[in-house]
Amino acid sequence: MENDHGYGVTVLHEPSHSVEILYDLVAVHDLNGTGFETWTHKQNGMMWLKDLLPKELPNVRIMTYESDA
Template sequence: SIIAVHGLGSNPDWAWRHEQTGAMWLRDFLPQSFPQARIMAFDHSSAWSMDAPVKSVEVCGEQLLHVLNTRRDTAEEMKRPIIFIGHSFGGIIIKKVRPLKFLCLLSRARRPEQKSMLGAIFLGVPHDGSRLTSVGKLISYTTYWLGSSTQLLESLQPGDESLRELNISFLQGY
């Protein structure tokens, strides 16, 4: 299985789509290279500038685990290796899956990602945070009346201790 996780303020419909041609990488090209793979896009609500959900990175990670738990139900599906592809904030969510497995947050005793996670491909992931967070927060503060939220942006502060700990935890999981 190949599971793609989009970035902050994005959605899978256009995160993986070429702007000029409309070709969707996950649908139009990846299956040609991996015809046996089950290719999925994890859709998480990550708007921050308007109508933003109030949730944390932990909640996003739990949602991804829940999807894994419900979509990989048979013994055969459980055996399939998973390769995650994360763009920007999506990579942070993927890294969150590793430590969450140890907290037993799944509703069932089994943990599909534990034995199945083969690897992760990170595309433009702000592993150490992003200086652009301050710009996003400024925009969010000035558009609060549109339902903006800084909660997800806060998790991408440069030098954030929880990001550092997440990096260490993820690397130790391999």
């Protein structure tokens, strides 16, 4: 799902039908992080934005934003 550390928006979860999307969530990393490592647990490799949040918010399009910070 990673974009080879290209910069910009990467969609992590897209509801099955566009009419079901309630809102868009874009996670932006801090100055020393990345759009993927910031949201990934170091020990188990689980990315909560992709692996956990869609279960709680199935009608939300979830994205991360990667920038050269």
